[in-house]
Amino acid sequence: MKEMRTHESQEMYLETILLLRMRKANVRSVDVVEELGYAKSSVSRAVNLLQKNGLINIDESGDITLTPAGQKKAEDVYAKHRVFTEAFIKMGASPEVAEEDACRIEHVVSDELFGVIKKYFSIEK
Numbered sequence: 216m217k218e219m220r221t222h223e224s225q226e227m228y229l230e231t232i233l234l235l236r237m238r239k240a241n242v243r244s245v246d247v248v249e250e251l252g253y254a255k256s257s258v259s260r261a262v263n264l265l266q267k268n269g270l271i272n273i274d275e276s277g278d279i280t281l282t283p284a285g286q287k288k289a290e291d292v293y294a295k296h297r298v299f300t301e302a303f304i305k306m307g308a309s310p311e312v313a314e315e316d317a318c319r320i321e322h323v324v325s326d327e328l329f330g331v332i333k334k335y336f337s338i339e340k
Contacts, residue, residue, distance in 0.1 A: 223322040226292045227251070228261050229270060232279055233289035243277045295321035295329055302336045 231250050235242040248258045262279065265271045270285030281289055296317050303313035324332075332338075 224261065225265065225268075225270070226288065226322050228258075228265060229281065229285055229289035230292045230296065232271065232281060233286070233293055236281070241276075241278045243279060247279075292321055295324065298329070298333050298336075298338045299324075301338050302332055305336055 228247065228251075231247055232242055235246050235250060239246065244255070244258050244262050247253075247262070248255050251258070262271065262273070265285065266273055269282055270288065272280050272282060274280075299317035299320050300310075300313045303316060304310055308316070
């Protein structure tokens with residue numbers, strides 16, 4: 216179970232960094248703290264682990280950028296998020312519930328099932 220939570224946490228951080236970079240020129244750990252509402256110490260540990268795993272780079276000013284591997288992983292998670300949100304809304308869920316539940320499901324669904332859902336709802340992301 217810990218491995219799944221670690222995987223989910225890693226994906227959540229990468230997706231958050233991706234979304235922050237879409238809105239801001241520079242992203243620092245404090246931005247991730249504010250966005251997720253996590254403790255600074257938790258974000259610091261996660262950011263260091265992401266850097267160690269080659270998924271992000273941090274320059275001397277603290278600016279966080281995604282490596283190509285981190286960018287791919289973040290984009291894949293965000294694509295799942297968008298597809299699930301859209302599918303749930305098509306099924307009748309409110310946008311708020313669709314968004315919230317998509318955020319949870321995106322981390323645990325298999326690539327195979329994700330492909331089936333995209334095809335079923337004719338959603339390309």
